[in-house]
Structures are given as C-alpha cells and as structure tokens.
Amino acid sequence: MDSYAHASTLEQAQLKESRNALANEAFYQAPQNGNAPTYAGALIRQERATDYILPPGVQAYRILYHSLDATRHDVVSSAVVLVPAGPVPAGGWPVVAWAHGTSGVARQCAPSLMKNLYYGNEGLFDFPAHGLAVVATDYHGLGTSGAHQYMNKLAQGYDVIYSVAAARSAVPALGSRWVADGHSQGGMASWSVGEMEHDIADPGYLGTVSVSGTINMPDFVHPLPGEGGESFYTPMVAYGLQARYPQFDPHSMLNATGMVHYDGAVRQGCWYVANALYDGQSIDSITKKGWLDNKFVQSMFHEDAVAGQPLKGPLLVITGGGDVTVPPEGVKATARAACHNHIPLFFTELPGLDHDPTMVQSTAMQIAWIKDRFSGKPAMENCESLK
Template sequence: MPSMAQSHLFTNISDALAYEHQTTLPDSPFYTSPLSVQNNQTWPGAVIRIERANNYTLPDGIIAWRILYHSLDAEKQDVISSAVVLLPAGTQPSGGWPLVAWAHGTSGVAQSCAPSRMKNLYYGNEGLFEFPKSGLAVVATDYHGLGTSGAHQYMNKLAQAYDVIYAVAAAQSAFPQLAKDWVSDGHSQGGMASWSVAELEKEAKNKHYLGTVSVSGTINMLDFIDPLPKEKGAPFYFPMVAFGLQARYPTFDVHTALTPAGYEHYPLIASSGCWYAGYAAYSSQTSSQIMQPGWTNLPVVRRMLAENEIGTSPVQGPMMVLTGGGDTSVPPEGVRKTAVKSCKNGVSLFFHLYPGLDHDPTMTQSVQDQINWIKDRFAHKPFVGNCGAF
C-alpha cells in the first residue's frame, strides 16, 4: 500500500479519485513538453531536463529537484523517464553525499500516477524522507510511463531496474555533490526492481554499487498473482498486471485475462485512476470474479514469469531481504522461498521476517534497520549474512 493508505482505504471510486486529485500536483509541461532539437544526447542516463521543485511537502532543509532522463525498456529500447533527487540538509561530506536509488511500490499504471507528481512523493510519510534526514541523498525514479508518455511496463524487473540504474547515472552527472558510491532500495514492486538492479550490476561489475535492500518485494511473481488460499493475496493488483502484460507484449489482449467484471474499471486505471482508485474499484472482489479461469497459465503470463524470475542469477554486493509475517499483498512465504533459493545459488544475503506486520507497516517499521544497514555498506563494514538460518 502507498503512503497513508491504511487511513484512506476508500471503497467508493469517486472518493478515491477525489483524494488522488487532492494529493497530486497540477499537470506540468516538465514531463511532456517537446524536447529541444539541440538535445542529441540519447544514451541511457543522459539528462534531458532539470528543475528545482518547491511544491512538495518536505521536512525542513531537504532540497528537491526533478529530472528527466533517457532510460531503457525491457527490450533495451530508448525511453524517457522522470525522477526526483533529494539532497540532505547540512554540510556535504568529503566525497559527496552517499546515494540511495529508491524504487517505489505500486502507485498505479496510468501516466498521472508518478510519485514525483504527488505532494509527498508517495512514500514521504512511509519512510522515504528518513533517508535524507539521515544524511543520505536519494534519487527516486518514477519508472517509465508514470509521469512520462508511453505505457508503463508494470511488474517487469528489467524495465524497472533500468529506470533505477539510469536515474543514478543521470543524477550523478547533474549533481556533482553526489558521491560515486550508491546502493539500491525498494519496496513491493520496487523490491523486485532493486533485486534486479543487483543482478544487472553484477554483469556491469560496477565497483561503486555497494548493495541492495529489497523490502516485501514481488520477487516471487507466481505467488503474487496466484497466491494460496491461506495467503489471501490482493486481487485488485491483477488488472494492473494485465496492463503491464500488454505494455510489455503489445499483441496481448487483456480480455483473455480479465472477466467482464474485471474489465469494467480497467479503462479507468489504465488512463487516470491510481492506487486508491484501483483499490476502491476491485477491493471487494475476488480473483475469480475479475480474472479469467486459468489466466496465470496463459502463454504470455508464463513468458512474463520466466522473464521476472528472481533468485537464479548472481548479484553484485550483499543484499538485505525483508518481509512481514502478516503481509496480505506479497505473501511472505514466497519471499522466504526465493531468499532460500538464492542462498543455494550462491547469493550472499541477510533475511529477516517481522512477525505479524502487513505490507506497508513492514516498510515503515523497518526504515531505521534499512538505514543502518545501508550506512554500514558506505562505511565498508564487513557484511554478515544468515543463509541457512531461515
């Protein structure tokens, strides 16, 4: 769930849309105005546009900037993504501010659902601001298609990881006060993205990449979209998954996955409604009501599951993997099983389960643990994993 979601669990779509309108900044040409014909820098990570952001609700002293930059989609085609850079208050340390590349959880799939268009940056009240308050700079990507034009390849580990990685490159080129060393951190959808970042950085052999934090990550996609009855799950995400499938595989027909009841509100979430609207539209419905029987066995879904597999590839740097024992959105047993599989495949990680915590509280109540672990990476302290102990 997004920031403050637990106190705003609307079941009426009109109320949800009104709340989203209230917490969203006005439309800005920053995201969509034509690019300068003189801007011929199109490599991934190249900065397109920068502007100081003075319209967020931020803690005292934190400075925010919006950036527009080139990235890649899942097929390594050039796309344009947006992000926010948060600079801490106080005296810049020698070598620059250590950098956290933040990957957010599901905000929606429509262009209007970019966290950088939200007054509190979506996760502001859920721990994001604690990072700059602790002396860590942040670059927080929106993911392509959120904010910028183009279809958001929702729940695709490659597309989201590229957006994170190239947000770092863009931020470091635009802000010399940032250090070269960085870590990735993400929650939910972002927990999968941050893990994928670790895999890609292993291929790149990036010495400045120091590790990953994955919190309640959708690192076991089959468990996420087809949970066991005892795991409950969150079917209101599944129409968004259908959107992501069509964005990734354009010939896919969403009607093969959605029932007529499931499609009823699909145009809304595909065009303008974000997380709250999606929750209101589908929260009272079961998976069998909104999704076609056997939809997870569709060839395109199996292709998506194969592309998003986590735990079989080596990673760069150590990992911290966190989950909540009471998580009803991303089943914790699926997260644990993926961590066990990763350990068996030689990945060095630390796993921790917070007993009884649901999806959002796991993020909120683990923030200080995340910050402490991240600071240890920047201090180059020895990493102690716990493979075999969970």
C-alpha cells in the same frame, strides 16, 4: 504510500488522489531536439522543485533522463532527487537509489507528481534525515509518455540504475557510491539492480535492500488459499503485460466482470482509485479460468524470476509476517532458492506486519544496513537459517 489507510469509497479515493496531485505536464515531455544525447543515463532536463511537502532543509530536484525498457529500447524516465540539509560531506552525499511500490500504471501516477512523493511519510524522508541523498525514479510511463511496463524487473531495474547517473549530472553534490533500496514493486526492481550490476560492475554500487518485494510473481498474482491477495493489482498486471508484449490482450486474462472497471483502474486513476473500484472482489472473480497458463503470463513469470542469477554486492531481504499483498512465504521461498544458488543474503521476517507497515517499521533497519555499506563493514549473511 499510505495504503493501509484505504479510501472507503470511490469518491473518497478520487478526492484523495486529486488533493495530492501536482500539475507539471510540460516538464515530462520528451525532447524534440534530435541532436541531444540519448544514451541511457543522459540527463535531459532538471528543475528545482518547491511544490513538495518536504522536511525542513531538504532540497528537491526533478530530473528527466534517458533509460531503457525491457527490450533495451530508449525511453524517457523521470525522477526526484532529495538532498539532505547541511554541508556536503567529503566525497559527496551517499546515495540511495529508491524504487517505489505500486502507485498505479497511468501517466499521472508518478510519485514525482504527488505532493508527498507517495512514500514521503512511509520511510522515504527518513533517508535524508540520516544524511543519505535519495534518487527516486518514477519508472518510465509514469509521468512520461508511453505505457508503463508494470512489474517488469528489467524495465524497472534499468530505470533505477540510469536515474543515478542522470542525477549526478543534475546535482554535482551527489557522491559516486550508492545503494539500491525498494519496496513491493520496487523490491523486485532493487533485486534486479543487483543482478544487472553483476555485469555492469559499477564500482560505486554497494548493495541492495529488497523490502516486501514482488520477487515471487506467481505467488503475488495468484496467492495460495489463506495467503491473501488484492484483486485490484490484477488489471494493472494485465496492463503491464500489454505494455511489455503488445500482442497480449487483457481480455484473455480478465473476464467481463474484471473488464468493467479496467479503464478506470489503469488510465483514469491510481492506487486508491483502483483499490476502490475492485473492492470486495477476489482475483478469481475477475479472471478467466486458465489465465495463468497464458503464454504471455508465463513469459512474465520467466522474465521476472529472481534467485537464479548472481548479484554484485550484499543483499538484505525483508518481509512482513502478516503481509496479505506480497505473501511472506513466497518471499521466503525465493530467498531460500537464492541461498541454494550460492547467492549470499540476510533475510528477516517481521512478525505480524502487513505490507506497508513492514516498510515503515523496517526503515531504521534499512538505514543502519545501508550506512554499514558506506562505512565498509562486511555484510552479515544468514542463509543457514533458511534451510
């Protein structure tokens, strides 16, 4: 998401987002035909996409499909399918179900409504370059109507899982085997996929990669002194809380200073605009005292907790030692807790790397690990090193 090249002013942020934006409102409209199937994973519509900036030979398709929200109610989600260049391998293209990091919470912040697909040059295009098809969900409420349940592991996990089924209906060249991979917000979503697949037990699902994942929500929303933290995520979290719990009032979390730019950050702009609006402010300077004890915030922490439930398939957890957005100690503590709960995984910390550089610099590692899953190699584990 190119987020380590911040726009320095609000005007520059707005210009950056507008230059990357695509207009395609009609495609994302929910169907009005009451006779169409509405089961999770049902494909609603598809189209060949020719308006992205893609590597040579890669084909892209937009899809609209049915998914579930955190309370398992039907929602409509969108996604992009990237098909590698070259002949289709026997059994179809191996699939990476991609879960993106925070792009914003407004409807126009869907990666599929961006010319560069948001993560295009931050590792996403490396997957098809290595013979891996990509199914990249937007998460419902981004692109499609309805509020985005930001930072909810259930909602985002469902969107990832059901994007794969819908994509196969749209692109028959996709194979039955797939791996989940996500960064930041998507790192929590991909971990959630592993938990869900323990019960769903899709035989084609082979494992999960979680990169710089928000898998320790208390540490993400209010890092310890010295761990960093970015204040502009806070209004997005408030927005996501209200989307998940309609009774929640953002005013109970954000103070007057925090509310000044709330609408601009969660409705009028996306990542860059929100970053510019809250530039120079700390999390504590825009929140009310005691907000962490709010019952809805506590419910979010409980619902988003990982490391206590078993996963299907192996797990690769990556963090950056210099990450000031998702503190590495919180990620490591969660991985350690998972190991203590007999959840096998391989954990690695990349020294000195901040949030987005961790994604970029670890892409080759991710691809190697994913290809090992498709080749049937046993996954390495290193829980002993976390004790």
